[in-house]
Amino acid sequence: MSERPTRLEPDAVHRALATLDGWTFDGNRLSKSFDFGDFARATGFLAGLAVAAAELDHHPNWSGVYGRVDLELSTHDVGGVTELDLELARRAEHLAGSD
Numbered sequence: 001m002s003e004r005p006t007r008l009e010p011d012a013v014h015r016a017l018a019t020l021d022g023w024t025f026d027g028n029r030l031s032k033s034f035d036f037g038d039f040a041r042a043t044g045f046l047a048g049l050a051v052a053a054a055e056l057d058h059h060p061n062w063s064g065v066y067g068r069v070d071l072e073l074s075t076h077d078v079g080g081v082t083e084l085d086l087e088l089a090r091r092a093e094h095l096a097g098s099d
């Protein structure tokens with residue numbers, strides 16, 4: 001996306017999250033923990049997410065332990081959640097096999 005993304009109003013974020021299982025919104029960022037059960041599956045997920053992030057030029061904050069991956073999504077350039085974060089969340093769901 002070449003245009004600067006627009007910070008979404010909270011109502012719009014909540015409406016979008018109705019179709020995304022298990023994500024929370026704190027007013028500034030989306031969060032979800034994925035539990036894959038082992039390190040190989042967790043790192044496989046991260047490899048796929050890295051490809052998605054490169055395609056979108058939009059990058060997650062991530063951390064994790066062994067089989068768990070914790071994601072936080074926000075658009076640093078605008079200090080909130082944009083359509084890019086929702087798209088990255090959708091792709092994360094797809095990669096995790098939960099959509």
Ligand SMILES: C[C@H](O)[C@H](O)[C@H]1CNC2=NC(N)=NC(=O)C2=N1
Binds near residue numbers: 057058060073074
């Ligand atoms: C210039 C480049 O497109 C920007 O710095 C992008 C890169 N990836 C990004 N990722 C995230 N999460 N937020 C951003 O604001 C952001 N900006």
